Amino acid sequence: MKTIIKALAKEQGFDDCRFARAVQAPHAGEYFAWLETGNHGEMTWLGRDPARRADPARVLTDAKTVLVVAMNYFQGNNPRQLKGKIARYAWGADYHDLMLRKMAPIDVYLQNNGGRQKCYVDTGPILERDFAATAGLSWQGKSTMCLNERLGTWFFIGVILTTLHIEADPPVKNRCGTCTRCIDICPTRAITLPYQLNARRCISYLTIENKGPIPVEFRSAIGDRIYGCDDCLEVCPWNRFAKETRETKFQLPARLEILTLGQLALLNDDEFRALFRDSPVKRIKRAQFVRNVCVALGNVGTREDGSVLMRLASDPDPLIAEHACWALEQIRNREG
Ligand code: SF4
Numbered sequence: 001m002k003t004i005i006k007a008l009a010k011e012q013g014f015d016d017c018r019f020a021r022a023v024q025a026p027h028a029g030e031y032f033a034w035l036e037t038g039n040h041g042e043m044t045w046l047g048r049d050p051a052r053r054a055d056p057a058r059v060l061t062d063a064k065t066v067l068v069v070a071m072n073y074f075q076g077n078n079p080r081q082l083k084g085k086i087a088r089y090a091w092g093a094d095y096h097d098l099m100l101r102k103m104a105p106i107d108v109y110l111q112n113n114g115g116r117q118k119c120y121v122d123t124g125p126i127l128e129r130d131f132a133a134t135a136g137l138s139w140q141g142k143s144t145m146c147l148n149e150r151l152g153t154w155f156f157i158g159v160i161l162t163t164l165h166i167e168a169d170p171p172v173k174n175r176c177g178t179c180t181r182c183i184d185i186c187p188t189r190a191i192t193l194p195y196q197l198n199a200r201r202c203i204s205y206l207t208i209e210n211k212g213p214i215p216v217e218f219r220s221a222i223g224d225r226i227y228g229c230d231d232c233l234e235v236c237p238w239n240r241f242a243k244e245t246r247e248t249k250f251q252l253p254a255r256l257e258i259l260t261l262g263q264l265a266l267l268n269d270d271e272f273r274a275l276f277r278d279s280p281v282k283r284i285k286r287a288q289f290v291r292n293v294c295v296a297l298g299n300v301g302t303r304e305d306g307s308v309l310m311r312l313a314s315d316p317d318p319l320i321a322e323h324a325c326w327a328l329e330q331i332r333n334r335e336g
């Protein structure tokens with residue numbers, strides 16, 4: 001059964017497929033302690049019934065095995081890029097739908113063998129990274145991200161809980177060693193200690209999960225990033241082994257490459273929705289997106305961006321207006 005599932009996963013384009021026993025997540029205690037610190041910020045769903053999140057049997061009665069798949073999304077060293085940085089994982093198609101579609105044939109195979117399953121990509125009440133580590137698919141680096149010897153850090157994880165018993169794989173060793181590059185590079189000091197992330201300081205959180213204003217103390221450090229941050233991944237030495245993905249849908253569409261920050265800032269609701277229809281970026285609303293673009297313009301914009309920002313400074317949405325005013329002030333201070 002294991003051999004057939006691995007072959008099915010490969011056929012669907014997954015780069016790895018491993019198995020863990022569906023027991024309590026080994027780092028459940030650390031997870032509960034992290035929640036106590038409040039460092040998950042506005043991501044309140046993470047704190048909802050954490051005991052359930054750590055125990056697959058509470059999510060799927062009689063769960064016996066956690067099957068973990070990985071899909072490489074590394075677009076290579078000379079990819080198409082947007083003006084204004086977007087985290088690599090969000091360049092192309094929405095991976096949630098794409099991965100779930102590719103996991104479906106595995107689910108069907110398990111059903112045909114008498115299993116009941118639950119399939120998740122990111123959104124399930126399960127500590128995916130912990131199970132990926134137990135299954136030997138990856139280890140959790142000091143950045144708190146998953147690392148795989150072959151894929152580096154550039155991969156998505158999908159999880160299938162099943163009631164079928166399938167032999168577990170051995171875990172892999174943590175190979176971060178004495179390296180601290182991810183901690184040292186972090187522009188906002190969000191990795192407070194090895195394996196400890198204060199999400200409230202992280203640019204990914206500030207530009208995606210955070211719905212309100214971006215605290216002024218972090219705005220300069222955000223630079224020209226408009227959705228997420230990859231700094232702690234870009235510097236990871238394990239990424240030197242990363243190979244370009246076979247999935248072309250993870251490339252940035254050409255229609256996005258040509259847009260300037262000024263044009264992105266002036267998108268209306270319909271244009272924003274149409275432009276990012278198939279992208280993970282659609283997760284945030286236009287107001288949050290324009291807020292992020294204003295911060296980027298404040299950091300890298302010039303006098304030429306002044307007219308765009310002036311228009312946004314009187315936007316009826318106070319979130320946009322305040323960030324546009326901040327950006328204007330930055331450009332004025334820089335260029336006189
Ligand atoms: S994503 Fe960026 S801000 Fe967040 S921990 Fe990594 S380097 Fe720091």
Ligand code: SF4
Nearest residue numbers: 141142176179182236
């Ligand atoms: S940058 Fe270094 S410490 Fe950080 S995850 Fe990669 S190997 Fe581990």
